[in-house]
Structure formats: structure tokens, C-alpha cells
Amino acid sequence: MADSRHRLSRQFRVSNGDGFELKHVDPGSTDHAEPGGKQVAAAALAQGVERMAELQDKLYAQDRWALLLIFQAMDAAGKDGTIKHVMSGVNPQGCQVSSFKAPSAIDLDHDYLWRANQCLPERGRIGIFNRSYYEETLVVRVHPEMLARQTIPPELVGEDIWQQRYRDIRHYEDYLGRNGVVVRKFFLHVSKKEQKRRFLERLDNPEKNWKFSAADIRERAHWEAYMDSYEQMIRHTSTERAPWYVVPADHKWFTRLVVADAVIDALESLNLAYPTVSEEARRALAEAHQQLLEE
Ligand code: ATP
Numbered sequence: 376m377a378d379s380r381h382r383l384s385r386q387f388r389v390s391n392g393d394g395f396e397l398k399h400v401d402p403g404s405t406d407h408a409e410p411g412g413k414q415v416a417a418a419a420l421a422q423g424v425e426r427m428a429e430l431q432d433k434l435y436a437q438d439r440w441a442l443l444l445i446f447q448a449m450d451a452a453g454k455d456g457t458i459k460h461v462m463s464g465v466n467p468q469g470c471q472v473s474s475f476k477a478p479s480a481i482d483l484d485h486d487y488l489w490r491a492n493q494c495l496p497e498r499g500r501i502g503i504f505n506r507s508y509y510e511e512t513l514v515v516r517v518h519p520e521m522l523a524r525q526t527i528p529p530e531l532v533g534e535d536i537w538q539q540r541y542r543d544i545r546h547y548e549d550y551l552g553r554n555g556v557v558v559r560k561f562f563l564h565v566s567k568k569e570q571k572r573r574f575l576e577r578l579d580n581p582e583k584n585w586k587f588s589a590a591d592i593r594e595r596a597h598w599e600a601y602m603d604s605y606e607q608m609i610r611h612t613s614t615e616r617a618p619w620y621v622v623p624a625d626h627k628w629f630t631r632l633v634v635a636d637a638v639i640d641a642l643e644s645l646n647l648a649y650p651t652v653s654e655e656a657r658r659a660l661a662e663a664h665q666q667l668l669e670e
Pocket residue numbers: 450455474475476477478505506507508510511514515521586588
């Protein structure tokens with residue numbers, strides 16, 4: 376994988392969303408991947424996964440920082456596969472995955488960040504959100520009847536609710552950052568055409584039938600509204616502390632490389648190291664060593 380001067384993922388990072396336009400990121404891009412495409416990428420990914428495992432081991436041992444990785448995408452963009460491949464080398468003890476589905480009655484009885492807050496990674500861990508509180512500015516924005524079901528006092532729900540939510544989230548992520556939770560967000564940007572191809576594959580291949588849900592087709596009908604909501608979300612919630620990565624997702628091998636690279640970039644920025652042992656503790660270790668030899 377690239378060193379920090381020319382990291383593959385940097386070109387897709389948005390730390391300031393002012394004026395961001397989705398149309399400037401091509402879902403089919405494989406820009407700046409090593410020549411050799413898919414085959415070379417598999418080796419690079421394996422190397423990246425190994426590097427990530429080393430870094431995670433230190434993260435865990437040091438027990439100070441936590442890393443929160445948020446994944447958002449349209450259906451069939453490859454969230455599940457990316458999470459599976461990128462995290463494949465990571466010790467399961469140091470990793471927590473949370474999937475956010477439609478909120479339950481109990482969830483709806485609380486503010487919208489409540490359920491996510493309970494799933495935050497502990498210090499030393501990597502937490503993965505497969506969907507997240509960002510759905511509150513995406514699916515809920517595309518389907519206003521969902522907002523009505525949230526039973527927020529009506530006088531608090533006005534035209535500017537989305538701007539308020541972006542602000543809530545910016546502040547929330549800043550708060551997390553100041554508490555040692557490093558937030559990185561990934562929008563897997565798949566094209567409408569490639570989504571169709573993947574849906575058809577799910578329908579045609581019996582082993583993939585289980586992945587298909589009729590609801591996915593219904594959401595596809597709202598493609599433009601979703602893209603608009605994603606664009607707004609990226610504009611208003613990209614920050615230095617919690618950047619979005621807009622990752623081209625028409626080629627799965629490329630998506631995985633970019634995400635792995637961004638995760639390594641985040642972990643390397645923390646200057647992780649194994650905790651050093653004090654003089655006193657070192658004496659205790661030497662004593663234990665001696666005791667074992669004398670048994
Ligand atoms: P997969 O289909 O790959 O198993 P998925 O993440 O699409 O994974 P589903 O059970 O198909 O899982 O869908 C979850 C649904 O829950 C999505 O349609 C999503 O928009 C919806 N959802 C998630 N969070 C919220 C929320 N806060 N409010 C309303 N709907 C939500």
C-alpha cells in the first residue's frame with residue numbers, strides 16, 4: 376500500500392464539504408490503483424489487511440483511542456462485502472459491528488442518536504456501523520412519513536429540520552473526536568446502472584436470491600432523491616475531524632482497496648505504540664521469569 380505521501384484514498388476524502396458535488400466522483404473510477412487491476416489489487420489488499428492487523432493490535436494494547444467506521448450506501452453497493460474483506464485480518468475481539476435497520480418502537484421513544492450512542496466502540500476497539508444515524512438524513516428525508524412516525528413534538532419539526540440534524544451530527548462527531556473516538560465515514564458510490572446489474576444477478580443466481588428484497592427495487596425508484604440527500608449530507612457533515620470518503624463502488628476490488636487504505640491512514644495518524652513497561656514492572660517480570668525457571 377502507498378505511503379502517506381501518495382495514499383490511494385486521499386483523492387476521495389472530503390474534509391470540507393463546501394460546494395461538494397457528487398457528479399465529480401465517477402462510480403466507475405479505478406484511478407491511481409497500481410497497474411494490473413483486480414489481480415494486483417488482491418495482493419495489495421492482503422498486504423493492507425496484514426498492516427491493519429498490526430495496527431489494531433497496538434490500538435488494543437494501548438487502550439486509549441477507538442476507531443469508528445461508518446458505512447452508508449444504496450443497496451447492493453457492497454457494504455457487507457467491503458466490511459467482510461477489509462476487516463478479515465482483524466482480531467474479532469477488537470472489533471464490533473452494528474447494523475442499523477428501521478428503528479424499533481423503543482428506539483422511536485428516544486432521540487435519534489440514542490441507539491447509536493449505545494453501540495459506540497470501547498477504547499482500543501474498532502467499531503463498524505453498517506448504516507447509522509445518517510439514515511436520519513437519508514431514508515427519512517426521502518420518505519417524510521417516517522419523520523411523522525418519530526412523534527417529535529410537532530412544533531419542533533420545521534423546514535430546517537435537516538440543517539438542524541446536520542448540525543447535531545457535526546457537533547456529535549466533534550464531541551466523539553475530542554473523547555478519543557476517531558470517526559471515518561464511507562459513502563460507497565455505486566452507479567444506477569451497476570446496481571441494476573447486481574440486482575439482476577441476485578435474481579438470476581439462486582445462491583444470491585436471499586440477498587434480494589422487493590424493498591430494494593422500491594428504493595431504487597427514488598434514486599434521484601437519494602443522490603440529492605447524499606450530496607447534501609456530504610456537504611454539511613464533512614469535517615477535518617470526521618471526513619467522508621466518497622468511494623467509487625462499481626468495481627468491488629477498488630472499493631475495498633480504497634477503504635483499507637483509509638483505515639490504515641487513520642490508524643497510522645495516531646502514532647500507536649505498545650505501552651512501555653515501567654522499571655518497577657520490569658523488575659516484577661524478571662522476578663516471575665526467575666520463579667518459573669526455579670520451579
Ligand atoms: P442487507 O440488505 O445487505 O442485508 P441492509 O443494511 O440493506 O443490509 P435491510 O434490512 O435490507 O439491511 O435494510 C435496513 C433498512 O433500514 C434500510 O432500508 C434502511 O434505510 C432502514 N433504516 C436504517 N436506519 C433507519 C432509520 N433511522 N429510520 C428509518 N429507516 C432506517
